Amino acid sequence: MLRRRLLLGSLAAGGALLAGGRASAAGSERVAVRLGYVGTPCEAVTFAAPGGEPFRRHGLAAKLVPCADDAALAAALEAGRVDAASMNLPALMEPLEAGTGIRVVAGLHAGCLRVVAPEDFVLRTFGNLKGASIATDRLNGPSMKLLSALLRRQGVDPKTDVSWHVYDPAALEPALDAKSVDCVAAQDPLGYALLADKKAVAFLNTADGGFTCGDGIGRGHHCFLALHAGLVDRRPQVAAALTRAYVDSSNAVSRGVGPWALAEVRGRYLDADMFEAIGMLSSYDWHASTDLVLEEIELTARDFRRAGLLKAATDPERLADRAFADVLHS
Numbered sequence: 001m002l003r004r005r006l007l008l009g010s011l012a013a014g015g016a017l018l019a020g021g022r023a024s025a026a027g028s029e030r031v032a033v034r035l036g037y038v039g040t041p042c043e044a045v046t047f048a049a050p051g052g053e054p055f056r057r058h059g060l061a062a063k064l065v066p067c068a069d070d071a072a073l074a075a076a077l078e079a080g081r082v083d084a085a086s087m088n089l090p091a092l093m094e095p096l097e098a099g100t101g102i103r104v105v106a107g108l109h110a111g112c113l114r115v116v117a118p119e120d121f122v123l124r125t126f127g128n129l130k131g132a133s134i135a136t137d138r139l140n141g142p143s144m145k146l147l148s149a150l151l152r153r154q155g156v157d158p159k160t161d162v163s164w165h166v167y168d169p170a171a172l173e174p175a176l177d178a179k180s181v182d183c184v185a186a187q188d189p190l191g192y193a194l195l196a197d198k199k200a201v202a203f204l205n206t207a208d209g210g211f212t213c214g215d216g217i218g219r220g221h222h223c224f225l226a227l228h229a230g231l232v233d234r235r236p237q238v239a240a241a242l243t244r245a246y247v248d249s250s251n252a253v254s255r256g257v258g259p260w261a262l263a264e265v266r267g268r269y270l271d272a273d274m275f276e277a278i279g280m281l282s283s284y285d286w287h288a289s290t291d292l293v294l295e296e297i298e299l300t301a302r303d304f305r306r307a308g309l310l311k312a313a314t315d316p317e318r319l320a321d322r323a324f325a326d327v328l329h330s
Helices: 010-016 041-051 053-057 070-079 089-097 119-125 142-153 169-177 190-196 229-234 236-253 262-268 274-282 293-306 316-323
Strands: 031-037 060-066 084-088 102-109 113-117 133-136 163-166 183-187 201-204 223-228
Touching: 031 041, 031 070, 031 236, 041 060, 041 084, 041 102, 041 236, 041 274, 053 060, 053 236, 060 236, 070 084, 070 089, 070 102, 070 223, 084 089, 084 236, 089 102, 089 142, 089 223, 089 293, 089 316, 102 229, 102 236, 102 293, 102 316, 113 119, 113 142, 113 190, 119 201, 133 142, 133 169, 142 183, 142 293, 169 190, 183 190, 190 274, 223 229, 223 236, 229 236, 293 316
Parallel strands: 031 060, 031 084, 133 163, 133 183
Antiparallel strands: 084 223, 102 223, 113 183, 113 201
């Protein structure tokens, strides 16, 4: 049975495993920052921030601000209602195209957007999705957008050469069993649950650059650190401290998520299987960096424009120049 409990906010608890200790009282010397979140697994660093050692070390006192969805989070960033957020780049492309007050400063990780399929389909098609019936978790969601862009790059029209179907998680496993759909493009926790339940294997993955933003430049990312433009312009030291805290925290996850906080997490968050949460977080490629972010934005914009996901008149190079801020070297 598909792990529905993973769809109930359990990864908020997973994020607390990264905190490095209980939150200490915020001293007057620490700068208050507001971190927006939606509640997806890959926001683990954001959830860990209030008690996280990297944020304390960089002089930050983090407050978490919930947002209803990606669009609401982008709007909160643009308006300055939050200072920073971890967001996947496909969800950011349209706001960045519109010239909003958002700056992308670092790549955080890959692995939270997935394309999975039954093993027999993978062996039968060898990566060719033309004519496939593709299930997705959300119409025009980040996984659907990213896969559409990559299909167009490969000469497959994402509007006419494949068919898309939105499935409720409870109905997806029976659809796969019945071969009503060929593969699934989804954001975690759904993609991970299908892998963990052995209902699917990776069809496109991040290990070979097959399903990341900025394909063609090596190890890419799915999620990036986005800051309010006003913070970057008017408080550059705080912007740099936030970037360092996120990069340090993300890279710490790459060294392993320890079990020390299990008892604390179980008492503070929703009931969840923490070992599954740890497995999901550990499956990501946590290689946070400010390098190549400009190139990742530009290449993703080119792919999105080619696929009709951005306006034909959009200049990917200008979009990337406007969107990226090198806060650590400015």
